[in-house]
């Protein structure tokens with residue numbers, strides 16, 4: 001049994017308003033090239049196919065054409081998919097009862113997790129994303145189902161799941177639901193031959209028999225591996241299972257269309273482009289931190305011809321000015337609060353004058369009555385605010 005494990009495609013993702021759809025198409029094209037090798041029996045996608053519950057048309061088209069091409073080129077390959085926390089199970093599961101006849105298995109309901117998909121002599125159990133509490137319940141059912149599958153002739157059992165394994169290393173791009181209550185002890189599934197995990201975006205081993213493939217693209221700058229560091233490496237996992245042997249897991253490095261880097265230096269450093277690192281980075285997605293003392297006006301425009309894929313720039317000088325402005329602002333706010341009550345009365349008087357003209361004997365009584373009502377309401381609001 002040989003299959004490919006990936007997860008966290010997040011099709012349709014944007015970073016700083018930049019769509020990554022071309023980058024994602026490049027990644028999926030690379031995956032098609034790998035899977036053209038007929039020795040692969042299956043492709044397993046462990047959740048977060050899409051970046052959002054209601055994916056955009058470009059994301060849906062991309063995934064649809066990927067599956068279509070794959071099945072045209074490799075009609076015999078099994079495809080196993082579960083929803084992650086970013087996916088809508090109902091949308092991802094569209095047509096699943098029809099597609100299963102074609103060897104495309106979308107398991108989107110936890111009720112079906114204990115019914116394995118047989119690929120040759122291996123039973124694949126697929127556990128869609130559910131809250132951590134429900135994973136613990138499902139673990140018991142799955143263990144019984146695993147034993148039953150072996151009794152029924154399966155040689156080995158694989159589990160696909162989307163969860164936050166205890167002790168895993170997270171990164172910015174998956175911190176959407178987090179908190180220790182969401183963590184799951186991967187040892188619950190220790191008796192499976194291989195556990196194919198999704199959710200954490202860094203490739204990592206999560207237990208004796210469990211691996212995260214990680215996202216095939218870096219989806220946040222913190223995955224870039226630190227300021228001025230080499231970009232993070234991303235992988236698909238080739239998994240080979242043989243009887244009575246631990247799984248053989250081979251990471252296949254992915255070459256992205258654009259790497260992602262976080263670079264720091266003053267404006268002249270980037271503008272003069274003397275450093276070899278900068279020439280290497282010119283085609284990358286960049287997060288620049290400009291460290292100089294002076295504020296540069298529109299640095300993105302000035303640098304765009306050298307680095308066409310700058311996604312964001314921060315300036316130390318601007319941050320310092322901002323902090324200064326915030327400090328001044330908070331002094332102004334304090335003064336304003338003290339004057340506030342008087343100001344509101346003045347504002348309301350001006351408002352009445354706008355409506356009815358200057359206060360005179362014709363409208364004097366109406367002004368007084370409206371002002372009295374207004375003050376009453378204002379005091380009620382203040383009392384309610386104080387009570388909260």
Ligand SMILES: [Mn+2]
Pocket residue numbers: 008010048084086174199200
């Ligand atoms: Mn994810």
